[in-house]
Amino acid sequence: MADQTPHEPVLPAVQPVPGGLYGDQAYxxxxxxxxxxxxxxxxxxxxQTDPGRRSELLAKxxxxxxxxxxxxxxxxxxxxxxxxxxxxxxxxLAEPA
Known part of the structure; x- marks a missing residue:
């Protein structure tokens, strides 16, 4: 264990994945x-209180x-x-009902 380098902060070395969190993994x-x-x-x-809208949302x-x-x-x-x-x-969902 003595040959390990001292711990350095990791955050400055972190690079975001292009395309977002799962940008490289379609699944x-x-x-x-x-x-x-x-x-x-x-x-x-x-x-939601409207029964018709509730039914539509449940189907989606x-x-x-x-x-x-x-x-x-x-x-x-x-x-x-x-x-x-x-x-x-x-x-x-963002559209007004």
């Missing part, structure tokens, strides 16, 4: 996007969860589709 990025969209729907459901959430479960590493087209769908859902 992890897609899963992250899907999980984020599912969580946002859950938050919207918490305050179920669709995203199914997409999440069927997503496979290495299927770049499905990963890209999952990210696009997640972004669409988030945009729809």
């Amino acid at each position: 992890e990025s897609a899963l992250s996007s899907l999980r984020h969209a599912v969580a946002e729907i859950s938050a919207a459901l918490h305050t 959430q179920a669709s995203l969860i199914e997409m999440q479960h069927s997503l496979l590493p290495g299927d770049d087209l499905a990963c890209a589709a999952a990210r696009v769908r997640s972004q669409q859902v988030l945009a729809e």
Whole structure:
């Protein structure tokens, strides 16, 4: 253990991954996007009182969860589709009802 160099701060040497946290991993990025969209729907459901809107949100959430479960590493087209769908859902949630 005596041959180890003294501990130096790591933070100044950290470089961000181009494209964001999962910029180099399509599968992890897609899963992250899907999980984020599912969580946002859950938050919207918490305050939603309109039964029709609740039903619509639950259907979108179920669709995203199914997409999440069927997503496979290495299927770049499905990963890209999952990210696009997640972004669409988030945009729809941002629109006034």
